[in-house]
Amino acid sequence: xxxxxxxxxxxxxxxxxLDFDLSTIDMVGIYPDFASAREAWQSKAQSTVDDAEMKYVxxxxxxxxxxxxxxx
Numbered sequence: 001x002x003x004x005x006x007x008x009x010x011x012x013x014x015x016x017x018l019d020f021d022l023s024t025i026d027m028v029g030i031y032p033d034f035a036s037a038r039e040a041w042q043s044k045a046q047s048t049v050d051d052a053e054m055k056y057v058x059x060x061x062x063x064x065x066x067x068x069x070x071x072x
Contacts, residue, residue, distance in 0.1 A: 002062070005037035006030050009044055009056030018057070030061070 007028040011021045028044055031037040037058045048054035 002032045003034065004030055004032065004061040004065070005034055006059040006061050007037050007040045007044070007056065008059070009048070009054060011053050012055045013053075015052045015055065018055070020055075026056075028056070034058070034060075 007030075009026050009028065011024040013019045013021065026044070028040050031040060041056050041058050045056045048056070
């Protein structure tokens with residue numbers, strides 16, 4: 001199984017948190033490895049660097065799908 005990663009972002013209520021306004025979610029994409037996901041995240045994050053309420057994140061989908069695999 002690939003180590004899938006999901007990149008998304010949106011407007012947050014507090015720049016220090018992850019409480020996203022769901023009406024603003026930008027689903028960037030799903031990537032087969034962290035390097036690809038990081039590149040997509042960095043591109044999106046840099047394009048909104050002047051907006052403190054916009055945040056982009058990388059979610060390790062493989063950890064959600066197979067949590068016991070990372071514990072080994």
